[in-house]
Amino acid sequence: MAADEFNAKWEEFENACRTCNSCPLRQNATNTVIYRGGKRAPLMVVGEAPGANEDIEGKPFVGRSGQLLQSLLASYGFTDEDYHICNICKCRPPQNRRPEPSEIAACKKLLAMQFRLVRPKVILLCGSTAYEGFFGRKVKMGDVRGRFIENNGYYIMTTFHPAYALRDPKQKVPIYEDVGRVRAKLEELGIFPPLEPVNPIG
Ligand code: URA
Numbered sequence: 001m002a003a004d005e006f007n008a009k010w011e012e013f014e015n016a017c018r019t020c021n022s023c024p025l026r027q028n029a030t031n032t033v034i035y036r037g038g039k040r041a042p043l044m045v046v047g048e049a050p051g052a053n054e055d056i057e058g059k060p061f062v063g064r065s066g067q068l069l070q071s072l073l074a075s076y077g078f079t080d081e082d083y084h085i086c087n088i089c090k091c092r093p094p095q096n097r098r099p100e101p102s103e104i105a106a107c108k109k110l111l112a113m114q115f116r117l118v119r120p121k122v123i124l125l126c127g128s129t130a131y132e133g134f135f136g137r138k139v140k141m142g143d144v145r146g147r148f149i150e151n152n153g154y155y156i157m158t159t160f161h162p163a164y165a166l167r168d169p170k171q172k173v174p175i176y177e178d179v180g181r182v183r184a185k186l187e188e189l190g191i192f193p194p195l196e197p198v199n200p201i202g
Contacts, residue, residue, distance in 0.1 A: 022106035025091035031058035038081035044120035049089035088133030127161030
């Protein structure tokens with residue numbers, strides 16, 4: 001898609017997000033939280049819904065779990081334009097509760113529009129709400145995490161939500177490993193070059 005056409009469609013998409021009233025979450029939200037990172041990034045990272053910090057700043061994953069996610073992505077050499085971070089729901093649920101199935105369903109058409117524009121090659125779903133929102137079925141995280149599902153030429157990896165690792169720090173290890181699998185897949189697809197090993201003594 002040419003840049004002009006893409007920009008027009010992107011604007012249309014953002015307008016659809018900002019004017020959405022398909023569920024009650026918008027009424028108490030300060031901002032509609034759409035994305036951060038690159039618009040046409042090869043990696044899409046999907047979380048649950050904005051929290052308090054995200055609601056204020058209007059950007060996803062800017063609080064403590066976002067900082068952890070950011071450091072895990074950076075440790076594999078990913079920079080801002082390499083990923084597109086978003087959520088299953090674009091408005092903050094009160095008291096950070098899980099979004100209701102009806103709220104997830106109401107937001108799905110916007111996520112579908114976003115997906116068609118970004119056209120990621122690899123998707124990292126963070127947590128069970130992201131999985132359920134994406135696939136429409138409930139799971140035990142232990143049954144799905146760490147493995148790719150291929151769908152129409154793109155690859156989907158599910159990992160734990162970073163907030164889980166803030167509560168239980170040893171869970172940083174599986175998330176770190178899963179981000180490593182994502183990096184390896186993007187290298188295998190020829191989208192990124194192999195990471196240069198870091199020389200600790202310079
Ligand atoms: N948790 C999420 O799932 N998304 C955010 O944007 C922030 C915290």
